[in-house]
Amino acid sequence: MKKTGIWIATGALLVTSGMAFAQGSISGKAILQGAAPAEKAIKMDADPYCAKTHATGVTTKHYIVGPGGGLANVFVYVKDGLAGKTFPVPKEAKLLDQQNCLYVPYVMGIQVGQLLQIQNDDSTLHNVHCMAKNNPEFNLGQPVKGMKSEKVFTKPEVMVQFKCDVHPWMFAYVGVLDHPFYAVTKEDGSFTITGLPPGEYTLEAWHHKGGTLTQKIKVEAGEAKAPDFIFKPKT
Amino acid sequence: MRNVPETVHEYNIPRLNVIFVVTSLLLLGSVVWMVYRDYTREWKTYQNKSQEFEKLKLILDVKGAETKAQEANIDQLLLQLRETRQKLDEEHGIVAQLAVTESLLKTALGVATSEYQAQKSNLDQLVSQYDAMVELNPDDPLLSKKMEQIKRQREMLLQKKAVMDAAKTNHDTADAQLAKAKEAEIDLDKQVRKLTKERDLAGSKLDKLTNVRLNLVDRIPMLEFAAPFTRIQQVITEDQKYDLNFTQVSRMDRCSTCHAFIEKKDGLEPGQQGFRYSGLPHPWRSHPRLDVFLSPDSPHPVQKFGCSTCHLGWDRGVGFMSAAHTPQFYPVEKEYVYCDGLKRWMEPSTFSGLEQNYQSSHDALGSWKTSLEERRDKLAREISGKDTSQPDLAVKKDDLVRVKQDLGQVSRILASLPPVENVEKAKKESSTQARIWHDQYGWHPIHHKEDPMRPKEFVESSCLKCHLNVTWIPQKPLPEGTNGPNTGDKINQAIRLVEQAGCYACHRIQQLETTAKHKVEAGETLQAIANRYSSEPQMILASNGLTKPEDLKIGRDITVPIRVPTDRAAPTLAKIPAKVTQEWMEKWLLNPKEFRANTYMPQFWGLDNNRAGMKYTSQDGKQTFDWADRNIAEIHAITEFVFHRADATVDSPAPPPGNPENGKKLVAEVGCYGCHVEKETWEQIPAKDRMFRTRGPMLSGGGSKYSPGWLYAWLKDPSQYHEATRMPNLRLSDSDAADIASYLLQDKNHVFDEKKIPDVKPGVVDDMVVDYLQTKMPLNEAQEKCKGMSADEKNQFAGEKLVRRYGCYSCHQIRGLETEKPVSIELSDWAGKKVTQFDFGFIHMQEKNHYGFLHQKLSNPRSFDRISAKRPQEYLKMPQYNFNEEQIDLIMTAIMSLTSEKPTPASAAHLDDSQWQIENGRWLIKELNCAGCHVVEGRGGAIYAKIEQPFMRPPILAGVGIRVRPDWLYHFIKQPGDHKYRYWLNARMPTFNLTDTQMNALIRYFALLDKQPYPFEKATMAGFHPSQALVPAGERLLIDFKCLSCHAVVTPEKARENGKAAPNLMMVKDRMRPDGIIPWLNNPGDTSRPNPVTPGFGLMPPNWPDQGPSPFTNVLDGNVQTQIEAVRDYLMTYEGPPH
């Protein structure tokens, strides 16, 4: 018991000082090859509150494509290559918000054991229905604006779907991992995963419509450039 | 020596000596051989090895218990105990002193008390003297003196009382101190014992196994008899007997002699490291599903049921062959590896389980050894050269002794443990269980054993022996973290298949019948008897050969059939001309599966004993006919007969034109797929759903089969065609029925349509008629009579004979043959028959047994008489079902469970009154196929796979008895169309034509299942009054929780477009039991348990997550339960959305 304690302490020390271990990072881009399929209009009139917050109309946002085909909302993570290693659980919580009858963010990552806060910023009823398969499924009603619930995942699971049964268009996807090496692509499709120990890894990129793509990558000290993840449009 | 005269003998001494020596040696040799043979008996080698495993397990147990004790801080406790004891020792003088003082005080108290008493009586005496004196002379001068005396005495009395009380207080204090000092010690001692108990238990067992002296002495051949390490283990089951030469003998199962750990639980969490009995190879491996079998807390404890009750085999056998082990019936080729360490073959998965056991033992022991060594060194350092009488050091000294003991054992066991790398696979091969057994145990097929063990695949055949009178053999949910088929799945599917294929219609199977014996009492009507047993009056009369209710005489013993099928196994033929043409039927009979690939209608013609090209000799012996022609003649005659016997029907008018596209949509939506499959996907449906979805025929080839008018009328109201039909009424509108009919008629089977039935040859028909006439008259008379018959008369005559021969009426209703007995042999004791009773005919099998015969019979029933000189009507007639292997396996499982061997009443699964009533409902649920659309008791919901969105699925039926009012349920089942609780569903609750007995059986089932009182005094609204104080708060909460975001009633179309909907709250007061709303609101859609009170698809969010807190603290002080009650009370008055 004491022994492991020391190891963890030493490990933490080394990690925070950032000196003893050479660390690498991976950066890359997700690209959509071809034209994005047309998004569908979301009819929110079932709940007047939601309809009002989107007076100009709202569509699905399956494909958010930046210049050069950069594809946002792709969850990129280290799938293989970290077996046997453990990583401290971040103390800060992650937030899954409900704003104007949409989940924000649409795609996010979290670590096993890390606190997930789920918040309702709307003056309407949402129910947070977590459709986890590997973790316990749960369903929470949040009838009041500002209501906050807290949950923790106990097992890795990529991806966990969240939905709201009151507003059938509301979805969010959460990648649960037992390590911190993941990223969600930005509007331009780029991502960076930092702090990786050198080694050989399998990267997987997940997109809600485009499916998953994998590639192997070798990381040494410094920045490794991952080849682009090229998704084909699917409806 | 020389002086001694040589004695002369008749015999040669040296030779005799040689003989003596030789015979002595032979005798010695045979004794040694005998001892050796006995010492190395098969089971002894297994037991010796099992002790090795036991040691491993025990040392790990010791370690586990030790760790647990350490974690519970046993060192601290031991120190405390020692300190307490020492303190107690030190205080002993004080305590004793207190005790002495207490006893002295007690004596003093006694003295004081008696003095007080004496004083009191003295005083009383004085007082009464005083009174007497006053009475005699009020002015007596002595009175004042007397009064003085009384006063003095009174003071003394008070003093004495004070002394007594003080003594009492002192005594009590001392007593309490004493008890407290002792109590601390007792309590600590108890705690220590609790922590060390587990360890001591495992430790003492381990000591015995590893004791050097015992192992040296008691394992010596011959001496081992005295205190044997190895001995034959047996379980004698009083309740489980078998028939041995006409006497009932208790089973004496010696299986655990070799299967030493058969009932041992691993005691580990899934994934936890450690020694697993389930990871050992046979015979040491533990039994699967110990939560169901063998364990004392399981439903089948080994002490009561033994082993051979289910597995069969020779119960007393302690050798592999003598116990009559039987290998798997299906010879599966698979990989086997050889374990050098155990000298055994095993499957790779078993091998890796073994490796894991060794590995985790090595790891655990190794690390324990290291930690023990560290501890030993540390303790030795700490106490070296110090006075160990101090409590903390004394504890350490004791600890050191134990650590050294443990270390000795761990080292010994580690040394004897085979190194992990030595337990390695030597060979890999592809083999079967039978071949591996042959190599391993010299196994060979046995012919003389009467009840060889069941092959592994058929062990569930034993369930039916005890579990009679139930619709489903009870099942326990799979343990968490496991998946795959569950125990009981196979036998349950097997019984369902036997029912659906209609085996019981031709072969009586008493195990599938439920009856009650009843003596008719005075004043008892037929209806009353029917009600009492949930039976039907007509069935009671029919099964007792009676025609009118008046025939039920008082005192008559009758049989009451219970839980009988609601209809025959196959469609009625009483009105067949309205449905199909004669031509269709002839083509259908020729090869039913060609028309519908999954039909249970078997094939009778064109099989291995009557194929085209096969010949038979005519009755007059002059001609040779081809079976192809005879088959056509038989089919034609049967069709003619069946159509002739049917009711005269008027042609149904053609349906109005329909829209097949909409029809297709409706078929998918209204719920047809709860009972029917479609031809595109029927093969992919999982078995658990298939048994529900094959209750009706596959929806294919309608255009080639049905009369359009008939189909339209049938869809609208099936009961107008056949009153007892299982097809319920879906209340289709004219246009919906027309649309569905047009869709079903669109699908045609072109291969079938183009098939032509060859012409009937008159010569063959005549020969067929003569064949049957000859059973009553000689050949020439028969020929003469045949000549005088018209073509139609011939068909009617031969048709009836053939229908009777093949037993068509067993499954189908045919006018005039409704009460005929089943056409074939009874199967109720088929598995109990001797193999020699089976006619294997022309089939050659290496090993003749029940399973082989049955498999052949089911895969090719006519193969037993391929070539024969029999008359055509003497040929084997069992039809060919064209079952697939999976179905054959299931039917074999069912048939192999049919024996007349009965458990004693004590062990037969007993149903109490309420279980009996529940079974009545369960049977109906099965007959009506409710589980095609609903999940009932965790089973079914077969249609869910066809309805993607959970909110559109028919509800899960659990907790119905708790939540739903019986009166509402009655009306709902009676007239489902009147109720719009889930108004948005496309799937329709059909209207079933149920009798009142059936209705009551169903409602009672739901009530009893949820342990609700029946009849339902408490269940209705009677006695419930919503609290007027709570109603306004309930209304407020309904608004605040925004319940109407989902529960607002919109049009069904709007709800489906929104992609969400929830029940109509205005119906709550009529539908829900007031008590039943509370658990629902507390935990809506709880699916965590197999049969939850509040089932659901998880669509309704818990508004008070995890029982609170309430998000609305300003209502009813935020009290969750009061808020829930308020919502309930409001809903019980709810008339519509608040304004």
Ligand SMILES: [Cu+2]
């Ligand atoms: Cu919502």
